[in-house]
Amino acid sequence: MITAERKPMEEILEFVRPYSRILLVGCNECVTVCAAGGRKEVGILSAGLQMALMKEGKTLDVKEVTLERQCDPEYVEELVTYIDQADIILSMACGCGVQEIARRYKEKPVYPALNTKFMGASERQGIWAERCQGCGDCLLGITGGICPIARCSKRIMNGPCGGSTQGKCEISSDVDCVWQLIWDRLKALGMENRYEDIMAAKDWRSSRDGGPRKIIREDLAE
Amino acid sequence: MKTESNIEKILASGQLVVTSECGPPRGAVPEKVKEKAEMLRGYVDGINVTDNQTAMVRMSSLAACIIIKQMGLDPILQMVTRDRNRLAMQSDIIGAYAHGINTMLCLSGDHPHFGDHPMAANVYDLDSIQFIQMVKKMRDEGKFQGGEDIDTPPKMFIGAAANPFADPFELRVARLAKKIKAGVDFIQTQCVYNLDKFETWMKGVCDRGLHEKVAILPGITPMKTAGMARYMKNKVPGMDVPDELVKRMAGVPKEKQAEEGIKISIEAIERLKEVEGVRGFHIMAIEWEQKVPEIVEKAGLLPRPQF
Structure with a gap:
C-alpha cells in the first residue's frame, strides 16, 4: 500500500x-x-x-x-x-x-x-515499513523476495557492503541490513549458489529516472 | 601488462607493494596536498587520494591527484559512486587518465548519513562491483558502459576495497570473488587489527585460489591513543579491534601510547608478511601521515623499488 x-x-x-x-x-x-x-x-x-x-x-x-x-x-x-x-x-x-x-x-x-x-507493508500493529520503490523492473525473483533497491541504504545490488554489522545497517542499528536478510533467505531456500552471480548495472529508465511514467494498456484503453 | 601503473609493475616483479593515503583539504589549499604527499616521497609506491571521505566535502580527489602527479609521485584516484552517476564517473576517469593517472580505487562510499551533508541526495547509480565492471570494460574493450567506443581508452589499474571483518563473515570471501569476477586487480582492506580473523579470511581466499587472481594489501592504521582504540572498537561500523589491543594501548602511559601504536602496526606488518596471498600493505595514518616513513622503514619495507 x-x-x-x-x-x-x-x-x-x-x-x-x-x-x-x-x-x-x-x-x-x-x-x-x-x-x-x-x-x-x-x-x-x-x-x-x-x-x-x-x-x-x-x-x-x-x-x-x-x-x-x-x-x-x-x-x-x-x-x-x-x-x-x-x-x-x-x-x-x-x-x-x-x-x-x-x-x-x-x-x-x-x-x-x-x-x-x-510503498510499504505493515510490520505489526502501528508500524509500516518501506518495501518497494517502483523501479519498474522487479528483481525480487533473484534476491529471495527481498528488495535491495528499496531496503538497502545505498541500494547496492551486489551487497552487503563493509558496513553490515550483526544484521544491521551501518547508518542505524534500527535498520536491518537487507543483504543479511537476502543471504539468510537464499540459504534457507538452498539458493546460495546464486549469490556470486553479479547483478549488472541497472537500467534506471524503467524507474523515475526515465521521466514521469505511464502505463498504456491498449486492450483496455478507450 | 595491462597498464603503466607503478603498482602493477611492482606486483609483476614479485615485490611487496606499499601504498598510503592522503585526504585532501577542506578548502582550496594546494599546499596542504603537496605537504602531505611530499612526506611520503620515497616511502610508498602509490598514494590514495580520498573522494569526499566520510561523506564530508573536500577538494576533489581528481584535482588533488593531478597536483600529486605533477610532483612526480604516483596518486591512486579514489572514486565513490555515492556522488556521481555513471556519466560523471566515466568523464572523470578519462580526465584523470589524460593527466597520466593510471591507478584507481572503486568504492561505493560512506553513506551521506555520516557526513556534513546528511540532507544530500545519494546517487548510487552503480555499486562498487558494477563500477569495477565499468572501468574494466573501458580499459579492456575500449567501450563506455553504454556500449559506444572510446577514442583512446583510459588504461586504469583497478583497485577495490574489502572488509574481512564485516558481517555476515561467511560472505566475505564470496563477495571478494564477485569483485574479482568483475575485474579487480588489487584490493586494499579495512584496517587490520584482528590478525587471527584476517588470517582466517585469507585462508578462505587462498583455498579458492583467489589470491592468484588479485593482489591483497591489508590495511594498517596506527593508533595514536587508547581512546582512539576504544573509539574504533565501539563506534566505527565494520571495524574489529580485539580487547587485548585496547588493553595494551591503555596499559602504557599516555605519552608513550603513540609509540606503542606504531609498534603494534610494525608487528602486524611483520606477521602479515608471512601470510600467503599478502602482496603488500596499505598504510593509512589518518591525519598522521608523518609517521608513515617510520613505519615503512622499521617494518623493513625500504628501499622502495624503482622502475
Missing part, C-alpha cells in the same frame, strides 16, 4: 486560516489501512481544526466526505455536489488523490493534509 502520515496540525491550520468553509476529503483505500486519511481520521481532523480555530475566535464550516478512491476520476466526480459550498478542498489522500482533485476542480485550491511516505 501507499503509506502516509498526517502533517503537523500547525501546518494544516496555516492552509485553512484564511477560509471559513472547507471540504475535507478522505480516501477509503491505502490511507485508511495505514490510519492516516480514512473516515475516522477525517472526523478527528475536522474536530481538531474547528476546535483550534474556535480558540482563535473563528468558526470553520467543515463538510466531511470520504471517497471510495481519491485517485479515481469516477469517485472524485462525486464531490461535484459539495464543491460550490466550499472555499477550499483539504485532501486526506496520498499525493495521487490530491492531484486528481486538482485536475478535476480547477477553480478551487486544494491542500494536502498528509505527507505521502512510501
